Amino acid sequence: MRVPASGHSFAAMSSLGRWVLAHKRFVVVCWIVLTVAGVAAVGPAANALESDPSVPQKEGWVTNAAIAGRYGTDPGGGAPLVPVVTLRGGETVRSPGVRGDLQRLDARLHTVLPHARIASYASTGDAAFVSGDGRTTFALVYPRRDPDSAFGENPGAAKAASRALRGAEVGGRPVHLTGFDPLAAGGGGSSGGPGLMLEALIGGAGALIVLAFVFASLLAVIPLVMAVVSITTTFLLLLGLAQLTSVSPIVEFLVVLIGLGVAIDYSLLIVSRWREERSHGHVGEEAVQRAIESAGRAVVFSGLTVAVGLLALIALPIPFLRSMGYGGVLIPLVSTLVAVTLLPVVLAKLGPRLDWPHVRTDDKASRAWTRWAQAVTRRRWAAAAGGMAVILALAFAATDIRMGGDDADTMAQSGDAKQGLVALEKSGIGEGALLPHEILVSGPSSPERVAAALRNVAGVHGAVAPDSRAWRRGGTALVEAVPVADSGSGAGRATLEGVRGAAHAAGSDVHVGGEPAEGQDFIDAVYGSFPLIIALIAVTTFVLLARAFRSLLLPLKAILLTILSIAAACGVMVLVWQEGYGSDAIWGIHATGSIPSWMPLMVFAFLFGLSMDYEVFILSRMREEYDRSGSTEAAVIRGVGRTGRLVTCAALILFLAFTSMAAAPDTDTKIAATGLAAGILLDATVIRALIVPAMVSLFGRWNWWLPRWPARVLRVEPSAPGSAVAGPADVA
Template identity: 60%
Template sequence: MTAFTRWILAHRRLVVGFWIVLTVVGMATAGAATKAMDQKFSVPGKEGWETNLAIARAFQGTGGNAAPLVPVVALTGGRTVADPGVRADLEAVEAKLAKALPGVRVAGFGSTGDRAFTSADGRTAFVVAYPRPDPDQPFGDNPEAEKSARAALRGATVGGAPVHLSGYDALLADSGEAEGPGVLVEALVGGLGALLVLAFVFGSFLAIVPILMAIPAIMTSFLTVYALTAAIEVSPIVQFLIALIGLGVAIDYSLLVVVRWREEQSHGAKGDEAIINAMETAGRSVVFSGTTVAIGLLALIVLPLPFLRSVGIGGMVIPLLSVAVSLSLLPVVLHAWGEKLDWPHRRTDDKASAAWTRWAEGVVKRRWTAAGVAMVMLALLVAAATQLQPGVSDPGTLAKGGPAKVGLQELEQSGIGGGALLPHELLTTGDGAKGVATAVARVDGVHGAVAPVAWTARGESAVLAFPVQDGSKSAGRDLVDPIRDAARGAEPGARLGGQVAQNADFIDAVYGSFPLMIVLIAVITFILLARAFRSLLLPAKAVLLNIISVAAAWGVLQLVWQSGHGSEEIFGIAATGSITAWIPLMVFAFLFGLSMDYEVFILARMREEYDATGDTDLAVIRGIGRTGRLVTSAAIILFLAFVSMASGPQTDVKVLATGLAAGILLDATIIRALLVPAVVSLFGRWNWVLPVGAAKLLRVEPSLPPRDVVPEAA
């Protein structure tokens, strides 16, 4: 690190020119990079996904992975679908959709006369319409089709009752999704909050330095991902990760180095000497921190889903480039402008924080109590996490009002159920379709099933099954296997598709490989941290606590969103009943790495203090005293970035942001400020032991502290 920093300082113009060029090119190509991110989704090799592809091939791209548009009518005045003129009106609704949406696959009571499209009392009816998908939209969505259908049905009535266009696309349209702030606005809001925190930390104009470092890190990340899109498909989720998580990570790394540089200056180091000393200590911690974040994301490649692999590869770029900026451009900025910007110098880093030192002394003194309190709090959240249910989005949470919401409520109140918005679609031979529909309709929890005569192509027929409960409820998720078994009992070649079945395949593929992902991350992280801390116990504890930290964040997701203890009060959204399947995985991948940042910051300083004093308790007190304010400030900055992320209107983005924000706060408070110092104090000298054999394997010096050491004077 010393040689590298000296080289950087000796070639300052080259370094600055390099980053300026990359930043300018990154700014110029950021829009193109965003557009180049591919939105396709696949679960290769799984029945649900493969069946959906077959359905799309047979029916000109309609159905399968796409959610249908669902016009709903609740008849009034005691009228039912058996009354004269009602069926003709329903058939007219289908005709209007067919005219407005060329190529649409539509069915309802009007064209089929099948009571699967009506409530038991005949007073509520619905139509299912699968428009052709928009190739530029994710998951087969077609917002333009929803707009056309809404216009075509405006003012339409059935038996004098209004028609309400519902369905997932209609609910999203009524949610005002397009009115939310963009990525740039969210990043600016997060940056402003970060600047306020940094102003408090430094008490000088140095507060702008970490913000300035985030700009090249973010822009170069966009540029790098743009280059990656030429070789692989990259998910659009990566743009949010670059803008917001990139902002937090880049600031955190720069913050750590600048704080240590001020400390070195306050202890008498001048000029480049202070920079080099800061890089030898804080810079080294940044390398290990950034590497662990990158590993957490790159481990997504072990999952058998291209969508998540691309997030892992694209997301890995963010911490690595943030590290590169902190190690190269930041020393040059400190050399040229550091002392000038450190004005009016309202705060000094000569001594450790008095408040955090007192806190650490209290934790060490009552270490058993501190460890016990922290473990009880974490255990409660981990227990809540065991009830977390991955699933599809609850349609009831997508819009607070509007015609689509009214249509959904009419389905639920009539007994048909919200499952009609996301029916199971089966593919079978033309001769076996009616038998499959009859068999599936008998399954408990299924409102009805239908095999429209017109839905036959290439010798195959589509069958729709309407569950009462939607896929976000356990009763809806549990119908996948019974429906598949019933269909195959009637027709051995029948295959089950639809979004609910595909989501079940997704969960099986992802969470079936999840233990492998955890093991891979844990092993690589353990090896890196064992080298960094020259210890076997500290990295093992760090990995274990990080897993517990992520599980606690999952517990918050379960309590706030799945069970609704806070989602209504904070966001005005009712309990979701389940968590969209990819969100817990993304929370794990990012939090494992991000929270490890704080672990490295704290333990690296504790190791440094222990090497200087030989006393574990003193190392804990000094380590927390020096890093407590830093870690808290870094956590607040990331928290504000995630709050900005949660300002978007999409429910899934709010849920993801909640998990990340809660995880960061839990990690920086309960774990790093309470549990870590207590546990390190409890284990004493065993924290610092690295036997000779293990040291040889890790290619570092062994650490064999004596049993009795007289500490130096504090």
């Protein structure tokens, strides 16, 4: 017999359901208007998004901003273009005619990039631009910033320089143009793979196939319709938000991919519960009302949890990450609102007709998942230990994560830019030449003495203080220190610390900029605050879930397991990409040696709420079954039997959406796709299908413990371990 639910959340959902069903036409008209406006807003909203990569009050960003203001380069430091040439054996840069060829090379670049800062052996005579054997030399070319490109990118300048150097020779040897922009172009760039909307279409097509399997009827189209309404409406709100504050373009991915996931998940849960109520003899609006009162509450709690995971980003001191928090919180809230307002109307008016052909009944729980739950509860210790061994092993791999920027070695596998990079590495100059340290001298300190001090820093190939108007303006001067190692490696970070120490010792008017310094500042600013972010999310989520489950143990376990599953996903990224166990075999890309510094944070923001979705769906049903039966074992078996198929199918939909991202040509997107897809897969299989039922079974009656005083604070009924609540239950 079904235990009637009560409490504030039940009363609110019951009242909302009755109001929605009494005002069907008004609800539908409102959502149609919002959807049409949202479709029209998609383009303008995407165009209104802009990047703000600043790291306020950090030396690297402040110095780069000062350099940009004085010298006109990108405020984010910017990566230079790097022409490279390796002379024939027996020849060096001092051989007759070589320096003249190099000067003509500089002249070509000045012609096509008239306002660029260019320094080379030809203009300075400095050994900083030459390999130890004298055969390989390079130049640093900093174009004027491109106001239409973000994060220091300047593909237009790279193309112009490439055209200018076509056919150029030094000592009879070809010149290769390398650097991050040429390497990105050689690797296909971001335009060579599927765009965001195409990725959404691929994910939507996969979702339709999965939903057709779940419902075996025309009801499969309903969750997709709800996703379209949710995503387009969110873009409308995003357009308004972009007028008030800077919003990062990354929010587009949050809206489309998370929107596709959560909107379908929420619809899947409510539609499945509606079919279950109908199979139990409830018809018409009564079945819809009962579905909203039960599954609808789980959706509300889940939506709030996803929103909390993203909203907590506003506590970070980085503007573009805060904008991810502001923008990202919209999609789960809109998806929740669509699920509890528009979806009930659609089910009431069209549901019975769309439930055709009614091949599969929802009268009973899934037999396969019921048998699985029975097996897990019988072998609970082995199931919990086996699942935890997998998760902890992968999470341990994540402890070796090395965060850095883009890895130049993985950006292009062939082409002119790749040949230039290989020449730098083989000559001993090193990959670090692609991202030099830029030191701004803004006072009486001698730039030449600063350069001399930097030459003695371990890991620095050379340092130079070009003496020309392009490098000395308004009482300031720039010094370039060329590191050997990639800035994202341990050796690269050690070199940066040495450069900072030497620069600061040279005078209080000497400051270190460049992309390596700003990248390290980003890591320090973000991950220095990361424990606070996790604590903030954990506390808020605990309160929400304690109210949803009427338990102190269940929310604590849910949060810890979710954090572990995200750590395991990061472990997969480390193994596959940083260490290369799979990247070469699958994509033909060698080990990156590091993970982009923003990647773990983005994976956390995506996965925390999505993973918690599944936890809420499963544990809410377990709580409901426990209140009916008073048996933890029965709650586990029936809860998993009823939700196992739904959670697996929902995870499969997201898995398909994320794996579609791996078709993009750039390595960063492939890394993100790997982490997100692995996280969803691990969470839906090892965590929710194995560890969760095993641990709930192990903890027995203590799962349901909620003393009177916290229950009073949460405004729900207390729950004593050992028996089901005799009265109402405030659960889904």
